[in-house]
Amino acid sequence: MRFQKATAIALYAVLELAxxxxxxxxxxxxxxxxxxxxxxxxxxxxxxxxxxxVDAVRGVGGGYRFAGNAKRLTLMDVVSLFEDVTxxxxxxxxxxxxxxxxxxxxxxxxxxxxxxxxxxxxITLSTMLKLVARRPWAxxxxxxxxxxxxxx
Amino acid sequence: MANRLAAGVDRVRRTTQAPRPRRDQAPGIRPxxxxxxxxxxxxxxxxxxxxxxDYWHDMFERYGAHPDATRIFLVAENAGRIDGFIxxxxxxxxxxxxxxxxxxxxxVRPGRRVQxxxxxxxxxxxxxxxAAGVDRVRTMVAPENTVIHSFFRSQGMMAGPFIELEMRLD
Numbered sequence: 001m002r003f004q005k006a007t008a009i010a011l012y013a014v015l016e017l018a019x020x021x022x023x024x025x026x027x028x029x030x031x032x033x034x035x036x037x038x039x040x041x042x043x044x045x046x047x048x049x050x051x052x053x054v055d056a057v058r059g060v061g062g063g064y065r066f067a068g069n070a071k072r073l074t075l076m077d078v079v080s081l082f083e084d085v086t087x088x089x090x091x092x093x094x095x096x097x098x099x100x101x102x103x104x105x106x107x108x109x110x111x112x113x114x115x116x117x118x119x120x121x122x123i124t125l126s127t128m129l130k131l132v133a134r135r136p137w138a139x140x141x142x143x144x145x146x147x148x149x150x151x152x
Numbered sequence: 153m154a155n156r157l158a159a160g161v162d163r164v165r166r167t168t169q170a171p172r173p174r175r176d177q178a179p180g181i182r183p184x185x186x187x188x189x190x191x192x193x194x195x196x197x198x199x200x201x202x203x204x205x206d207y208w209h210d211m212f213e214r215y216g217a218h219p220d221a222t223r224i225f226l227v228a229e230n231a232g233r234i235d236g237f238i239x240x241x242x243x244x245x246x247x248x249x250x251x252x253x254x255x256x257x258x259x260v261r262p263g264r265r266v267q268x269x270x271x272x273x274x275x276x277x278x279x280x281x282x283a284a285g286v287d288r289v290r291t292m293v294a295p296e297n298t299v300i301h302s303f304f305r306s307q308g309m310m311a312g313p314f315i316e317l318e319m320r321l322d
Contacts, residue, residue: 071266074302114295115295117295118295118296118298118301119311121298121301121302122298122301122302122304122305123302123305124302124305124306126306127302127305127306130306130308131308134308136308136310
């Protein structure tokens with residue numbers, strides 16, 4: 001799946017700030033690190049502030065600070081501020097004859113959505129930060145999957 | 153956007169209070185004995201609401217009564233009370249998989265959670281798996297069971313190479 005741009009920016013910002021809750025960063029500092037628009041990030045940070053995830057510190061030397069509990073907040077808590085990733089609810093075609101294939105497709109897509117939602121709900125910001133530190137992708141094998149697997 | 157934000161704000165507010173750490177004695181983790189089974193049954197019933205006497209006696213018989221390097225049933229006991237348990241086994245060659253550790257059950261008393269006890273149980277069973285010569289551990293979780301799913305994720309577990317499939321046998 002691919003997140004909307006605002007969601008991805010929000011995740012970068014929240015995780016960057018949650019990595020050190022005592023630290024204050026400006027939108028420009030975060031934007032430079034991730035190569036994103038400071039203007040877009042500033043809008044996203046305002047939404048994150050309204051959501052209670054970050055605190056804005058005003059005045060000279062101000063910036064943003066993480067305001068949540070990284071062991072409790074999940075990726076879903078951040079993502080759901082910006083987009084809907086719940087099960088697909090597209091309307092079926094109006095003609096009854098065309099609905100069977102549409103219903104079967106919805107059935108399969110719902111399976112994917114459930115997996116996505118379960119994954120986002122299960123990963124806390126703290127777990128994400130541990131993942132960043134562990135870098136499991138660095139040693140991951142890149143072999144293609146075997147074509148035939150013998151069942152036991 | 154506004155509605156999603158409002159709903160998100162409520163959810164975030166509910167999740168921003170960190171639990172207070174407790175300072176009582178850390179439970180000891182050790183292999184289960186037959187006298188622990190009633191405590192395991194009671195803890196499981198407290199958490200799930202289901203009384204499964206036969207199931208846990210059978211689990212103990214399989215994984216605890218004759219422990220070896222590949223069958224592991226551990227409990228966390230504190231002052232005679234079972235505060236947690238974990239059950240696992242080394243399995244080999246199902247679905248073409250090389251031998252790996254499997255965790256079937258893990259439970260921590262709700263009042264003892266978020267204090268590292270579940271992590272200690274998991275680390276201990278992983279140490280046993282390593283000692284048995286395997287290099288990975290697997291489990292399965294229901295997608296809606298966010299607590300246990302988050303726990304395994306927090307230990308570093310990721311999606312594995314297999315996909316679970318099922319169908320109804322009507």
